[in-house]
Each structure stands twice: as C-alpha cells, then as structure tokens.
Amino acid sequence: MLSKSRLLAYRQCQRRLWLEIHRRDLLVVSAQQQARFDAGHRVGELARKLADPQGQGVFFDAQRDGFAAVLRASSQALSERRPLFEAGFAAHGAIVFVDLLLPDLESEGDGRGWRLVEVKSSGSVKPYHLDDLAVQVHVLRSAGVDLTSAAVACLDTRWIYPGCGDYSGLLRYEEGLEAAAARSPEVQGWIDGGRAVAGEAVEPEVGMGAHCTTPFACPFTAHCGQGQAQAQHPVHWLPKVQRKVLKEFLRSSGATDMAEVPDELLNATQRRVKHATLSGQACFDADGARKALAPHAGTLRFLDFEAAARPVPVWAGSRPYQQVPFQFSLHTLHEDGRVEHEEFIDLSGSDPSQAFAQSLVRVCGTAGPVFVYNAGFEGQVISSLAAWLPDLEVTLRALRHRLVDLKPVTEQHYYHPAQQGKWGLKSVLPTLGGGSDHSQLEGVADGQMAVNAYLEATDPDTPPLRKEELRQQLLTYCRLDTWAMVRLWALLVGRPELDEWENTA
DSSP states (O other), X not given: OEEHHHHHHHHHOHHHHHHHHHOGGGOOOOHHHHHHHHHHHHHHHHHHHHHOTTOOOEEXXXXXXXXXXXXXXXXXXXXXXXXXXXXXXXXXXXEEEESEEEEOTTOSTTSOOEEEEEEOOSSSOOHHHHHHHHHHHXXXXXXXXXXXXXXXXXXXXXXXXXXXXXXXXXXXXXXXXHHHHXXXXXXXXXXXXXXXXXXXXXXXXXXXXXXXXXSSOOTTHHHHHHTSOOOSSBGGGSSOOOOHHHHHHHHHHOOOBGGGSOGGGSOXXXXXXXXXXHHTXXXXXXXXXXXXXXXXXXXXXEEEEEEEEOSSOOSTTOOTTOEEEEEEEEEEEOTTSOEEEEEEEOOSSSOOHHHHHHHXXXXXXXXXXXXXXXXXXXXXXXXXXXXXXXXXXXHHHHHHHHEEEHHHHHHHHEEOGGGTTOOSHHHHGGGGOSXXXXXXXXXXXXXXXXXXXXXXXXXXXXXXXXXXXXXXXXXXXXXXXXXXXXXXXXXXXXXXXXXXXXXXX
16 A cells, blocks of 8 residues: 555655655655644644534544554544544555545535545645645545545635634635546556555666655655765756756756856856866955945944744734744944944744844944845845834834845855855855854754744743753854854955954954
C-alpha cells in the first residue's frame, strides 16, 4: 500500500519514493520543512474544531493504533454519520487518511453522502493540492464511500481575526469533486508506477535537477549529491536564470560548469559572476558603489527586523501569515564617528506591535537615511504596522520612505567568488573578512531559527532559564545583522577604518 504522501513523492522523483521506503535513515528534515509540518498540524487541528464545534466527531490515530485497526474502524464509523477525522481507507494499492470526512447533510438522494475536505496551511490552492484531492477521491470512491462533494481548504489571508477564539471564516474552500474524479485513471497510473518503483531491489538512477526543489525541497538531496561529480564552477551559481535562450542551452547541452556557458547568453550580472568565479578574484566597482550611496549622508542608521508569521493568528486585528515584528536592532553612525546601538525585543507572548512601533520611531528619529538589506521585508512590515496602528500611521509611513536598500547596490557593484551566486547578507558577510559571520553563532543563526526561537520563548511552558537563553541568542543574531550592514556600507563607500572596528557599540 502506498500512502498519498508517497504517491506525491513518486510524482516528484522516483528515487525519492524508493529512498523514503528503503532508506529513511538518510532523510534530513530542514528547519523550514519542519516549520511547514508544524503549521499544517496547527491548521488541521483548528479545521477539525470548525467542522465539529460540538465535539461529536471521531478522531483516528494510525500511529497509535496501527493502520489495519484504523481501516476497520473507519469503515464501521461510516454508519454512525458523525464527522470523521483522519479516517483511513485503502483500495487498488493505495491508502489515504482523510483530514475531514463530514456527513453531507445537503446531498441529494438518500442523504447518506459524504463531504471530503483536504486541509492545507497555505494561503492559496496549489496544483499539487489538487493532486492530493484526486488521490483521496479515487481511493475513497474505490473503497465504496459515497462522496457527494470534495474540496481543498486553505487559509484566507485577507481574513482578519476578530479575537475571542472566533476563527469562523479563516478557511476558504475550492470545490473539486468532478475534476478530481475525472483523474481516476491518472491516479491509478501513479499507484501502479509507484508500486513498481517501491518493489525494486536497487535504488533508481535519477540525476539531480529542478525536481529536487519542486514542489518541495527533497529531504534526500544531501545523499543524492554525494554520488554526483561536482563541477568546479557549477552553473547553478548563475543568478536568476530566466532567459529562455539560456535555459534552453543549459537543458540541451547538459552543461554543468560555468566555463561551458558562452558569455553572449549571459546578462551583465551573470557575466560578472562567471568571470569572478573562474578567476577566483572578487569584482568591486568602488567608484560606482560610492556614487550610488553618495546622496545618503549625515547621521546613518542601520536597521534589521525579526518577525513571526503565524498561519493561525492569535491577536485580534491580525491576518494569517501576517508578519508581526517582535525584535529589531539598530546601529547608528554619527557624523563625528560615534557608533551607538539600540535594540528591542518582546518575548512576553502578548501582541508586540504597539511597543515595537513606538520604540522604532523613537530610535529612528525623523530625518536621515535608514539602511536595510532587502527593503521589501522591512518596508512591508512597516506598512503593515502603519495600517494596523492609526496613531502612528503618519510617522511610520514617513519612516518607510527613508529606507535605503543596500542589497541592490551590492548586487550591482560587488561580487566575491565565495558568494556562490547569492547576495543574501549571510553570503556576503563572510567575504568581507574580519572573522565575524553567522557560522560562528551558537543557537539562532538564521531567520527561520529566529522565528522558532521566538515561538519557543513565548510558549508558557518554556522554563525561564531557557527563555533567557533564547533571548540572548536572538539579540546576538539580530545585532550581528546590523553590524554586518555597517561593515558592508564601509566597504561600499570606501571607509576602511570602519570595516576594521570591533562591534563594541
């Protein structure tokens, strides 16, 4: 029997399916993947409460009771006409566990029909969600369940939580029974193909490619990468490969090294990456960088946020996946050379927005540039706060217009081979020298880890000592980001004395 998740693994890559069955010891779950799993569990739990407010439903636990027991109990429970959660059904070589199986009280005929709902924690219905639904419909109908409707439920990101535990309206539904049922032969083809792969004695030979990250990052990429010869200058270091002519060349030629790619197929940025990588020498247009930043003078501020985007909002007035900031770091470089550092963090578990915004506008003043790295994020958060906090709207919108993004300046004028085609701050910082980068941090070392630390620290069950440990990790991480921007700015404008300073502010 192949589960729905394994059928989808088969569709992504036959090698992935085989490894999931025969070599699960090689599976590596990233922090981002775990966060997605956790979000799915949270949304699924809430969906059950919305579907069964009186608590009359039956929840099945295959991990606890075993597959065979759940299959028997699920079939028996159909006669009770109660909401069924994680009910299991099997047919034609596949087994599924249904998020929501609800008595369809509006169905025609004898009124014994069922409504199937596949619950997703995303903000929109994706094509692979419809694949999920097709598998569910095929197996349930083959098992004799009278399905009269079927839908994918996802989060309505426009919905605003009114508070007091009222989550009605959180989910929106895309109906799909007819379309899913029409794909039954296709689904059976997946089942037959997947069972054939699962029965093979030897791991399938499948090379790495775009399928390794689409629609999800595969948890076996580390294993698969070990068996492949690595190009000295991999073509996947070329940034933003979007032109059709370049894509077609890479596909048809099988080129794996940048040295094999003609310059005429590359844009200016890609050529810079290629030449720096092949030569091993950094490219730096010092005059261009200095001119780009020359208009921004006086007192300079360097700002970084950390924010958590919960799939299920917990504070009235917020939306699903709204970025709610809980921390910032600000380094200020005065004209006389003094450097000051100020920071904010709220791990109380209450809505941090008001206190965050008030502290932010206080430390940022009313004039002068505020440097950020990738202004889209900070700008979005500030705009969201302005819409949420009318008493600070004018001040916050003025601050939004003062943001100066260092990332495009860096992309246009600087590249070091060690960046490997990336311009994220964590990729650029180690190339600046000085021995200070995120790899040296203990605990929180990236954005997802910061969000995880925040959620753990604000959990009422987290011990005080652990909460303080997380607080210090978050402060250190965020402070390093803004000091990295100071050092990067110093490089771009030609102020080497700042690049050599220790971060003692």
